Amino acid sequence: MAEIRIEQLSRRFGDFVAVEGSSFTIEDGSFFVMLGPSGCGKTTTLRMIAGLELPTGGRILLDGEDITLRRAAERDIAFVFQLFALYPHMNVRQNIAFPLKCQGMPRAEIRPRVEEAARLLRIDHLLGRRVSGLSGGDRQRVALGRAIVRRPKAFLMDEPLGALDAEFRRLMCGELRELHDRIDATTVYVTHDQLEAMAMADRIAIMNQGRVEQVGTPQEIYDRPTSMFVADFIGSPPMNFLAFEGEARPGDCRVRLGDIDVAIPEPCERSSGAALALGVRPEHVAFDDSSALRGTVFGIEYLGTTQVVTVSTAYGPVKARISSGVKAQIGEIVGLRFRTEALVLFDGATRRSIAATRGGGFHG
Amino acid sequence: MAEVSLVSVTKRFQTVTAVDRLSLDIADGELVVLLGPTGAGKTTTLRLIAGLEQADAGMVRIDGHDVTRMPPAARDIAFVFQQYSLYPHLTVYDNLAFPLRAPARRRPEAEIAKRVREIAALLRIEDKLQNRATRLSGGEMQRVAIGRALVRRPAIYLMDEPLSSLDAKLRAELRLELKRIQSELGATILYVTHDQVEAMTMASRIGIMSEGRLVQIGTPREIYERPHSAYVASRLGTPAINLFPAELIVAPGAPAGTRTIGARTEHLRIRPANGGARARVRRVEHLGDQSHVHVEIDGRALVTLADPHAPLAAGDAVSIDLVNPIYFDGEGRRIEAAP
Numbered sequence: 146m147a148e149i150r151i152e153q154l155s156r157r158f159g160d161f162v163a164v165e166g167s168s169f170t171i172e173d174g175s176f177f178v179m180l181g182p183s184g185c186g187k188t189t190t191l192r193m194i195a196g197l198e199l200p201t202g203g204r205i206l207l208d209g210e211d212i213t214l215r216r217a218a219e220r221d222i223a224f225v226f227q228l229f230a231l232y233p234h235m236n237v238r239q240n241i242a243f244p245l246k247c248q249g250m251p252r253a254e255i256r257p258r259v260e261e262a263a264r265l266l267r268i269d270h271l272l273g274r275r276v277s278g279l280s281g282g283d284r285q286r287v288a289l290g291r292a293i294v295r296r297p298k299a300f301l302m303d304e305p306l307g308a309l310d311a312e313f314r315r316l317m318c319g320e321l322r323e324l325h326d327r328i329d330a331t332t333v334y335v336t337h338d339q340l341e342a343m344a345m346a347d348r349i350a351i352m353n354q355g356r357v358e359q360v361g362t363p364q365e366i367y368d369r370p371t372s373m374f375v376a377d378f379i380g381s382p383p384m385n386f387l388a389f390e391g392e393a394r395p396g397d398c399r400v401r402l403g404d405i406d407v408a409i410p411e412p413c414e415r416s417s418g419a420a421l422a423l424g425v426r427p428e429h430v431a432f433d434d435s436s437a438l439r440g441t442v443f444g445i446e447y448l449g450t451t452q453v454v455t456v457s458t459a460y461g462p463v464k465a466r467i468s469s470g471v472k473a474q475i476g477e478i479v480g481l482r483f484r485t486e487a488l489v490l491f492d493g494a495t496r497r498s499i500a501a502t503r504g505g506g507f508h509g
Numbered sequence: 510m511a512e513v514s515l516v517s518v519t520k521r522f523q524t525v526t527a528v529d530r531l532s533l534d535i536a537d538g539e540l541v542v543l544l545g546p547t548g549a550g551k552t553t554t555l556r557l558i559a560g561l562e563q564a565d566a567g568m569v570r571i572d573g574h575d576v577t578r579m580p581p582a583a584r585d586i587a588f589v590f591q592q593y594s595l596y597p598h599l600t601v602y603d604n605l606a607f608p609l610r611a612p613a614r615r616r617p618e619a620e621i622a623k624r625v626r627e628i629a630a631l632l633r634i635e636d637k638l639q640n641r642a643t644r645l646s647g648g649e650m651q652r653v654a655i656g657r658a659l660v661r662r663p664a665i666y667l668m669d670e671p672l673s674s675l676d677a678k679l680r681a682e683l684r685l686e687l688k689r690i691q692s693e694l695g696a697t698i699l700y701v702t703h704d705q706v707e708a709m710t711m712a713s714r715i716g717i718m719s720e721g722r723l724v725q726i727g728t729p730r731e732i733y734e735r736p737h738s739a740y741v742a743s744r745l746g747t748p749a750i751n752l753f754p755a756e757l758i759v760a761p762g763a764p765a766g767t768r769t770i771g772a773r774t775e776h777l778r779i780r781p782a783n784g785g786a787r788a789r790v791r792r793v794e795h796l797g798d799q800s801h802v803h804v805e806i807d808g809r810a811l812v813t814l815a816d817p818h819a820p821l822a823a824g825d826a827v828s829i830d831l832v833n834p835i836y837f838d839g840e841g842r843r844i845e846a847a848p
Contacts, residue, residue: 319803322792344794344801364817367797380797382681428798444685446710449733449746450775450814453710455685466798469730475692 147208147298147331148173149194154203156189163189165355166203171299172348174329176322180342181352182378187335188303190352194333195224195301207298223297225305231276231287237263238272241290248295262294265327285317289324299331306341318344339379343367351375367426370489373496376424382453385430386422386491387460393421393490393499400490402460405437410486413499420493423460427453429484430465432473436480442473456481512537513558513665513697518567520553527553529721530567535665540691540698541726544708544744545718551701554718555667558699560584571664582613585664589671593654595642602638605629605656614661628656631690648679655687659694668700672707684710705745709733717741739841742771748801748812750835751777757809760831762846771835774814779804781820782828790825804829 149171156164164186171177179187192198194205196217205213212220231240241262245255263269266286271279276287292300305321306314322345325332336342342349343363350360351374359371370376376384389402393416399408402423409423440458452469455462456479463481473479492499513535520528528550535541543551556562558569560581569577576584587608595604605625609616616624629635632652637645642653651671658666672680672687688711691698702708708715709729716726717740725737729745736742742750751772755763760770779802782788788806799814802821806829815821836844 319792319794340796343796363795363797367795367817381677383678426798444689446685447729447733448706448709449729450773 148206149299149331149333150204150206150209151190151194152204152206154190154193154200154205156186156193156198157201162355164193164200167352167355167357168203169350169357169360171331171333173331175347176325176332176334176345178334178336178342178346178349179352180336180339180349180378182337184354185352186355187337187352191301191303191333191335194299195222196220197224221298223292223295223300225289225292225300225302231284231291233275233277236273236275237268237279237287237290240276240287241272241294244291244295258294258296259290262290265293265324266290281313282316282320286320289321293324293328293330297330299333302332302334304336305334306336314338314341315344321345340381343379351378353378368487369498370424371498373422373424373491376489376491380426382427382464382466384424384426384489385461385463386424387458387463388420388422388493389460390419391421392416392419393492402438407483407488408485409488409490413490416492416499417494418492421499422491422493423483424489424491424498425463425483426487427464427466429487430463431467431482431484432465432471433480433482436482438481439478440481442475442477442479445473445475512570512572513699514568514570515554515558516568516570518554518557518564518569520550520557520562521565526721528557528564531721531723532567533716533723533726535697535699537697538695539713540688540696540700540711541714541716542700542702542708542712543716543718543723544702544705546703548720549718550721551703551718552669553721555588555669555699555701558584558665559586559588559667561588587658587661587663587666589655589658589666589668591670591673593650593674595650595653595657597641597643599642600638601629601634601640601642601645601653604642604653605638605660608657608661624660628659631659631693632656632686647675648683651675651683659690659696664697666696666698668698670702670704671700673702673704680704680707687711705747709745717744735843736771736835737843739769739771739837739843742835742837742843746773748774748814751811751813752837753809753811755836757807758829758831760834760836762833763836764844764846766838766844767836768839769837769841770831771837772811772831773835776832776834777811777813778830778832779813779815779821779827780830782826786826786828788827788829790821790823790827792823793821 151167151169154164154167181187193200204211238259241259242255263272266289268286306317318341346363348362349366351358353374359366359375367379391400393413395415396412398412399406440456442454443457444455446453447469451466454465454473490499515531515533517530517532518528519530545551557564564577568575571585602625606621609621629638634649634652655671672683684707712729714726715729715732716723719740725741733745739752752769755767755770788804790802791805792803794801795817800817802813802815804811838844
């Protein structure tokens with residue numbers, strides 16, 4: 146088993162900085178997700194952990210041992226590419242056994258290892274079958290079997306579900322996580338899909354332009370984003386930002402949104418200028434006729450149990466996720482109330498949260 | 510704008526009946542969404558109205574005229590495809606103007622300019638009009654593709670998954686925009702998708718398709734709250750409705766003949782229980798705004814939503830109560846609960 150520690154890791158390609166001073170620790174046995182838009186450096190980071198790419202700065206430690214410059218084959222890490230890459234002319238058993246055969250393991254040892262892997266994946270009844278006749282899900286399981294049969298210290302996965310349709314992806318997400326819970330191997334998983342990350346991760350590192358923006362549990366990142374980038378990247382619909390001019394003095398627990406006094410849950414740090422943004426997630430916005438913050442209903446999206454109502458305000462559009470039992474009409478003027486403990490105040494210039502964080506979060 | 514009707518239309522491809530005696534009336538100014546899995550016949554229905562396919566039986570009527578045997582160009586329609594196909598050598602302006610310069614319906618340039626600017630404003634791409642079509646982001650290109658349909662005023666706009674090639678964020682934005690534009694123009698739209706969120710948020714009415722048939726049509730709320738069958742119930746809602754045999758959990762109000770119970774999140778009440786309970790939490794998926802709670806009861810998995818800060822964890826024993834769930838008979842048809 147393995148703990149992976151990344152220290153000040155950087156990678157440049159000529160003038161282009163792909164990864165810049167990343168530091169984080171992936172705990173032994175955890176499911177760790179690197180999340181971000183394309184080009185943020187998540188795959189490059191993963192490839193450096195695998196040894197497929199050498200860093201231009203920083204260190205990678207596997208169980209305390211510096212492996213930064215060690216060859217990929219000597220790292221005891223399994224890299225799972227897009228799943229589905231199987232040898233079509235071999236049966237399931239041969240496919241799973243292949244990596245062990247390549248290592249020159251004696252046949253008598255291979256057999257029980259393959260059977261154990263197949264049992265863990267619940268495909269032991271398919272061992273004699275040809276892979277070409279298998280369903281998509283079973284092929285995916287065989288591909289996974291080929292990774293786990295080596296019993297590596299860690300698994301690295303680069304968007305393994307990227308090519309699948311939405312429904313099947315959800316199913317495989319659940320299976321991957323359940324498999325992880327059974328074998329408890331450290332897993333580093335790269336994706337650009339926030340739902341996948343939220344559903345599977347113990348901890349998430351969100352990356353943006355080569356830098357780690359925030360590391361935390363899915364709920365921490367969702368509830369206490371440390372930057373507007375994170376707040377906007379996570380959540381569907383994402384966090385609302387009400388842009389306003391104001392002053393945030395250290396220790397303040399209220400801000401003035403025009404004439405409206407808004408309580409914030411945590412005392413402020415100092416803001417860099419007068420530009421502020423109040424962040425509120427759609428499910429923490431409610432209709433309240435007595436509220437001084439008013440706006441016009443611009444759009445209504447019915448979602449069954451809930452609806453998302455977009456309200457145009459003087460501070461920009463605000464989406465509210467409310468019960469579909471609440472009546473709303475396009476063009477109607479409504480008052481909005483926010484759940485105080487869920488608000489986040491951002492500095493409009495630095496785009497970082499300026500409320501003192503409650504801990505747990507991590508400034509990258 | 511006008512009314513469009515399909516009267517018992519059938520279309521076969523060799524041995525496969527792609528569209529099976531389908532009847533549908535789309536009223537003026539309505540946005541009807543056809544929803545169904547791949548192969549349900551949604552796109553074929555759209556193509557039958559466009560004239561890109563010929564019906565084997567039945568009739569297609571646009572604005573009261575029988576157009577069943579007419580070629581596409583003679584039908585008053587505009588089609589938006591899934592993959593935007595713009596002219597790469599032309600500017601955004603010229604791409605938008607293109608349909609109005611077609612020989613058959615050529616308009617004066619002054620009128621074209623006015624119309625292009627109107628539509629560009631509606632789609633919020635006024636500042637891109639002089640850009641080459643290839644120098645746009647994916648979302649902008651798709652707006653131009655939609656705009657190229659909107660510059661005309663046909664009887665009906667036919668749209669085949671126009672947003673499916675875009676990323677989730679952009680799709681959510683354009684969904685709302687398209688709905689706003691549709692109501693501002695009073696446009697009649699038939700829209701095909703397999704994305705239930707698109708269907709629920711945009712449609713005046715949703716038509717649920719299965720194996721070439723239109724199995725139910727109604728407002729999103731009707732389809733969600735009063736599905737005719739277990740199949741329809743399973744098309745809408747995230748997480749998907751839980752369908753299980755009536756014996757699994759006792760429902761006091763179940764009408765006679767109930768074989769299957771359909772329970773959405775709002776029909777399930779989950780509470781922590783002592784060790785003797787039959788149900789157990791298998792997994793809690795934190796999705797931020799809500800959590801998906803996977804519960805196992807007698808070997809069956811149920812999924813429901815909970816507040817992200819609800820004190821539920823894997824392994825917890827829970828009790829489950831049903832609150833006004835949906836009842837289905839042995840054929841999967843919904844039966845009304847006793848009043």
